[in-house]
Amino acid sequence: MARVRSTARRYAEAAFSVAERDDTVEAWLRDLATASDHLGRDDVLRVLGNPAVPYRDRADVIERILAGRVAKPTQNLILLLLQRGRIEDLADVLREFQRLYDRREGITAATVTSAAPLDQAEQAALLANLTRMTGQRVELTYAIDPSILGGVVVRLGDRLIDGSVLGRLERLRSRLAAGAL
Numbered sequence: 001m002a003r004v005r006s007t008a009r010r011y012a013e014a015a016f017s018v019a020e021r022d023d024t025v026e027a028w029l030r031d032l033a034t035a036s037d038h039l040g041r042d043d044v045l046r047v048l049g050n051p052a053v054p055y056r057d058r059a060d061v062i063e064r065i066l067a068g069r070v071a072k073p074t075q076n077l078i079l080l081l082l083q084r085g086r087i088e089d090l091a092d093v094l095r096e097f098q099r100l101y102d103r104r105e106g107i108t109a110a111t112v113t114s115a116a117p118l119d120q121a122e123q124a125a126l127l128a129n130l131t132r133m134t135g136q137r138v139e140l141t142y143a144i145d146p147s148i149l150g151g152v153v154v155r156l157g158d159r160l161i162d163g164s165v166l167g168r169l170e171r172l173r174s175r176l177a178a179g180a181l
Contacts, residue, residue, distance in 0.1 A: 008092030015077050015093070016100045024071075029101055031074035032094040038065050039078070040091055048087045058082055108136045110156040113143045115164070118152075130156065 019028040039048065039062065048058050059079055066075055081087045102109055110130055112118070118126070123140070130138045134156065145153075149165035 005089060005092055007086060008089040009096045011077065011081065011086070011089065012093045012096035012100060015074075016097055018073065020104075022073075024073075025101060025104070027071060028074060029097060031070035032090075032097055034069050035066055035074060035078055036091050036094045038069065039087070045088060048082060051085075055083065102139075106136045108134050108138050108157060109141070110138055110154055111141050111143060113145050113148060113153040113155075113164075115144070115146050115148050115150050117144060118142065126152065126154075130154065 015028060015032075016025070019025040039045070044061070044065070047053060047061060050058075059082060062078055062082060063075070066078070070078075077093075078087070078090065081090060081093070099109075101107075108130075112126060123142075127138060127140060130140070138156075147166065149169075151164040151168070153164050153167065154161040
């Protein structure tokens with residue numbers, strides 16, 4: 001997962017605090033995702049991040065794109081990012097807001113990398129094991145990387161669980177090189 005800048009973290013924490021106070025956390029999360037989808041495109045970011053374009057014109061672009069799509073408080077946060085020259089941090093603000101939401105809801109995000117797609121039974125077994133291991137609800141995303149040869153690699157927060165064939169071969173090679181066999 002990409003590292004979130006501390007500036008984006010502060011904006012997300014402030015927004016999350018407001019959202020909790022107003023009991024609108026889920027709405028904020030949806031609105032930030034919508035805004036990030038619509039404003040995060042390269043062509044839009046080029047305009048929004050261009051200081052040669054007057055602030056009011058860039059703000060108008062945001063207001064037109066987001067009209068009817070996000071609530072006013074979310075739009076105000078985005079305009080603040082624009083005003084402070086931080087509009088490119090919107091995706092990081094969303095990621096950090098999602099992390100805060102997941103922590104509040106007891107959700108642990110994990111990324112599973114396998115050499116080939118996992119079938120439903122394998123996914124269910126992996127989910128059950130990770131849920132039991134963490135004691136939390138786990139939300140999985142999947143990636144394919146044929147270079148791991150087989151097995152799975154799971155990134156669970158800041159933990160890495162390497163059950164791949166490649167990982168096992170590398171550990172065996174290290175033990176052989178160290179004369180530990």
